[in-house]
Amino acid sequence: MDREEMKSVENTENSATTDVAYEVPSVALAMSILKLLSRYKTQSCTLTEISKRTHASKTTCLRVLRTLARGDFIRYDKVSRCYSLGAYLIPLGNRASQMVSGVSEVMLELPRLAEKVGETVMLLERLPEDAVIVLAKAAPSSEVARADVSIGQLFAGLGGAFGRCFLAYDAPSAWRKHWMKMTATGDRVAKMWSSQETFYEALETTRRVGAAVSHGEMAAGFSSVAVPLFASDGSVALVLAVLLLTSQYQEERGKAMIRILQQTAERWRGLF
Known part of the structure; x- marks a missing residue:
């Protein structure tokens, strides 16, 4: 050549x-x-x-x-x-999880984290079309009824606590674009906010606090608690979240979950 x-x-x-x-x-x-x-x-x-x-x-x-x-x-x-x-996608997926920086290490820790918070924990990635996919998940060993999710499950849009943890760190112009898209398509998430301003305020709070909580945004009866996982360059690489039944959520318990997730996120900072 x-x-x-x-x-x-x-x-x-x-x-x-x-x-x-x-x-x-x-x-x-x-x-x-x-x-x-x-x-x-x-x-x-x-x-x-x-x-x-x-x-x-x-x-x-x-x-x-x-x-x-x-x-x-x-x-x-x-x-x-x-x-x-x-069947070939099984070893292919396992190999991918080993090669993607940080993911394999985090996956080994998720079961211990799930036991600590007592609920299902998820590792989520943002896709180009503004959807969120579950990369990994773990649930505690107790037999109490709880929310569950499948690896590879897609959540359309950027709603819920985990969606806000991605969107909050975008430029305000991206907030406007996302809000217009939600309202134009009749997205159920948009209908849960009284106004565009309250939605922006929630994003600002997420960015300031470094965590988000949502109830019934992605599906009725389900709540989520989430924190961003930062890459070495300061961008949001992934999101770490807890999924639980809204009936099992209590404010003090939610605060404790945020503390645990944020401590974990700080240890994992720069892995991705």
């Missing part, structure tokens, strides 16, 4: 990581299908359902599905005629 060819390849690689318009349709569709099947409510879908939800033709979807199936990224059930995630 000559110098000009090498320069061309380098430019292509750079644009692939910086230009949001750069996209290979078949790869984009494959990613959409995997994300769709990773969600609890759509973990098993027919070809028709996949085509409808990804806005792609059945023929195109079938080609991508068969390619993914050959690599064991998805599997097909001939009886139900449904597609679901394949």
Whole structure:
């Protein structure tokens, strides 16, 4: 390969990581299908359902599905005629968790943290489309009824305590943009705030205190307590949160949870 060819390849690689318009349709569709099947409510879908939800033709979807199936990224059930995630994603996910800076170390500590707070704890990441995904979770060993969540579960938008822990550290212009998006789509989170000003005040409080608490924002009957996890450059890398039934929440208990989460977040600072 000559110098000009090498320069061309380098430019292509750079644009692939910086230009949001750069996209290979078949790869984009494959990613959409995997994300769709990773969600609890759509973990098993027919070809028709996949085509409808990804806005792609059945023929195109079938080609991508068969390619993914050959690599064991998805599997097909001939009886139900449904597609679901394949077994190869298990070691792939485990390997990814080991390679992502800090995540593997944190995952080992989550069970101890869950025992300490007495509720389900979650490690969450913000996705580009302003959704939040559960990277890891742990629950205490007691058999008391409690809130639960699945690894890989997606929360649309940036509502709830954990969503505010991400959004609070954005620029105010991003707050306005997010509020307009919520109100335009009729988001249930927006309906829970009396005004745009009170929503902004909650974000300012989250930023000042370094924690957030919410009740019923993401789902009726559920509460969350969350704190941001900062990267070495001061940006919010992930969020550490507790998910519990609102009926089990008490203000003093919530304050104790915040203290425990913030102490933990300080120890983990810069890991990500």
